Amino acid sequence: MSMQGPLATSRSATGIPTGRLGVWWLLASEIFIFGGLIACYILYRLNNPWWGGEAVFTKVPAGAFNTFVLLTSSLFIVLAHDAAEKKDFDRAFKFIWYTIGGGGVFLLVKYYEYSSKLFADDPELLKTPLTNTYWSFYYTATGLHALHVIGGMVIMALISFDLRKGFNPHRVELIGLYWHFVDIVWIFLFPLLYIAK
C-alpha cells in the first residue's frame, strides 16, 4: 500500500534528516533519565563508603565479558549500517541479526548473574533488591538497562525484515545510534557498580 505522509515529513530546513533529530531527542531524554539515576547512585555511594564491601559480591569477569559482548555488537550494527548504505541488504540483515545475537548473549549472562544472587543457597551470597540500598540500585539500574537492551533487540528484529526487502534502510542508522547509547550506559554502570570497591 503506498502511503504518502504529510509534506512536513520531507522538509529539512536544517539539513539534518528529521529521523536523526528524533532519535537524538530520544537519546537526550534517556541521558537525563539515566544521568539522574547514576547521579543519585554516586551521591549515595559517597555517603556510604561501606557499599564497597557489597560490590565485592558482583561478578566482575561476567560484567567484563558482557562489556566485550556489547562493544562487539556495536561493531556489528556499524557494519550493518555500512552494508545498508551500500544497498547490500542481505549483508545488512545478517549483521543486524548478529547484533541481536550479541544482545541475547548479554541477557543470558545477566540472567546467570541475577539468578546466582537471587536464589543463592548460601545466605552470605543471597542478594535481593531488599538486601540494602546498594543492591536496590544494582537491580534497578541494571534492570532498566536490560529493558533497554530488550527493547533495542525487538526493534532491530522488526526493522530487519523490512530492510531485507529494501524498505527504510535509513532506520539502520537510527537504531545504531540507540544501540551505541545502550552500550555507553553499560560502560558507565559497569565500573560504578562492579569495579569500584
Place this chain on the structure above:
Amino acid sequence: MGQTTVTHDSHAAHGHDHHEQSFIMKYFFSTDHKIIGLQYMFTGMFMAIVGGYFAYAFRMQLAFPGMEVPLYGTVGPGQYNMLITNHGAIMIFWVAMPVLIAAFGNILIPLMIGCDDMVFPRLNRLSYQIFLLSVVVLFMSFFVQGGGFGGAWTSYPPLSAVAEYNLTDWGASLWLIAVALEFVAFLIGGINFVTTSMNARAPGMRMTDIPIVVWMIVLASIMFMASVGPLIAGSVMLLMDQRVGTTFFVPSGGGDPVLWQHLFWFFGHPEVYVVLLPALGIVAEIMTTFARKKLFGYKTILYTTFATGGLAFVVWAHHQFIAGIDPRMANIFLVTTLLISIPIAEILFSYVATLYGGSIEFRTPMLWALGFLVTFLLGGVTGIYLGSSALDIYFHDSYFVIAHFHSTFFPIAIIGMFAGLYHWYPKMFGRMMDETLGKIHFWGTIIPFNGIFLPLFLVGMAGQHRRIYNFQHFPDLATADLQGIRVFATVSLVTMLLFQFVFAYNFFVSMFKGEKAPANPWKSNTLEWTVPSPPPHGNFAELPTVYRGPYEYSVPGNKEDYWPQNMPDRN
C-alpha cells in the same frame, strides 16, 4: 488498524481531495495536528473543571469547617489532603501542560511555520493516547481502597513511600504511575514540537522570522525534557519503595528522603518556566496584534529567554531552605533566585515597551493578555521575598506561598489559556465569540481572583500554615477576623466559578451560532491567519513562502497597518 488509519489520514502533498473519514476516525484516531490539539484542549479544560471543583470543595471546608459542602459532601482530614494533592497535580500536569504546551503547540506550530502537519504525526497521536491513559489511571487512583493519594503534589517521602504512613496504598502508586505516564506523553510530544520547528519551516522563514510563541513552546519542551529525566528515574525509585519495599527514600532503611526533594525540585522549578514560556508567547502574539506594533526587542526577548532557561536549572533548592540544607548552599541559591528575576523582568519590560505608543484595541483577547501581565507581576514580585532564605524561614509552607504561586500559576494556566482561546477561537472553530460576554467573563474572573488571593497573602503573613484542613483546631488561627478573611476568599472563589458559566455558554453557543469568522479577523501577520477558518485538512492550499518577520505592523509606506509574512509585495 494502525496502517488503515494512516491511509485514511494521509493526504496528497497539497492537501486537497481526500476521501471522507468516519467521525470516529476523524476525531479519535486522527493524526492531524489540529485534531490532536483540540483533543488536548478539551481534555485539559475538562481537567480544569475537576481541579476547580476540588478547590471549591476544600475552600468551602476552610470557610465553613465541618459543613456538608453542596454538591460534594463533608470533607474530612484525609479527604482534604486528597483534594489539595490532586487539585495541585491536576492543575499543573493535566491543565497547564496539556493546554499551554500540547494544545496550543499542536494547533499553532505547523500553521505558524507554514507546513501541513507535524513531522511525526503518529507519534503525536501516541502522545495524546498516553496522556489520556494517564488521566484514566489518575481517576482510578481516586476509587481504589483507601482512596486517592493525599501526600501533596510534591509527594515527599517517607510519607509517600510507605503505605503505613500515607494510608493510601494503591492510591499513592496509581497517582505516581499517572504522573509518570503524563511525563512520557510530553516527552513524546516534545519531539514533534522541536523537530517540526527545526526542519519543517516554510521556505524563507529564518530563525528570527519564527513567531515568538513557537520559540517559547520549543524552549519549554527542551527545558521539560532536560528537567524531567532525573525525576522519572526518581519516580521509578519511589515506585520501587512503594511496591517492592526498597528504601531508596526511607531513612529507616538507610535511604535519603531529601534526595527526592532535590529530584523533585530540579524538575519542579524549571517546570514553572515550562508553563510560563508558552503563556508569555501567547501574550506576545496577542499584544503585537492588538497594539498594532512590532514586538519590542524580538532578539532581546529570545536571548533573555535562553538566559532564563539556563538559570532556571540552578535555583531549585530555594524550595528547600528549611529542609536542613547547608546555609552556605542556601546563600548560593538565594543569589541565583534573585538573578533569575532580572531576565523575567526584562521580558515583561519589553512587553510594556511593545504597548507603549501603540494604538491599543481593547478586544477580549487583549484584555486577557493585559490581565496576565498585571497579575503575573504581583506573583513575580512576591517571589523575591520568598527567594531570600532568611524571610523564607517564616514564610515557608504558609499561605503567603500559596498566594504567591497562585499569582503566578493562575495568570499562566488560566488567564493564558483564556487569552489564547479567545484569540485563536475563530481559527479553531470558524466562528467568532461574543465580545460582550467575553468581557463580562474577563472582569468576572480577574476581580474575584484577586478577591481570593490578596486576602490569602494576609492570612499567610499572620502565620497560617498550608495543608491544614481545619484552622479551628489552632487557637491562634481560629480568630474571628482570620475566619472572616477565609470566608471572603471562598465567596470570591464561588463567584469566580459562577462566572465561568458565562464562558461555557459563549464557548459552546458561538461554536454553532457565532458569526462566521473570516480568515483573518484580527488583521494579524502570522501564517495561520492566511488560511480559511477553520483550516482544512492539510492546512495550506498552496504552501507558503515567507518574506519577513511576524510583527511588521503599522509599517510606513504600506496602505494597511499589517503585513502578512507570506505577502511578497507592499500591502
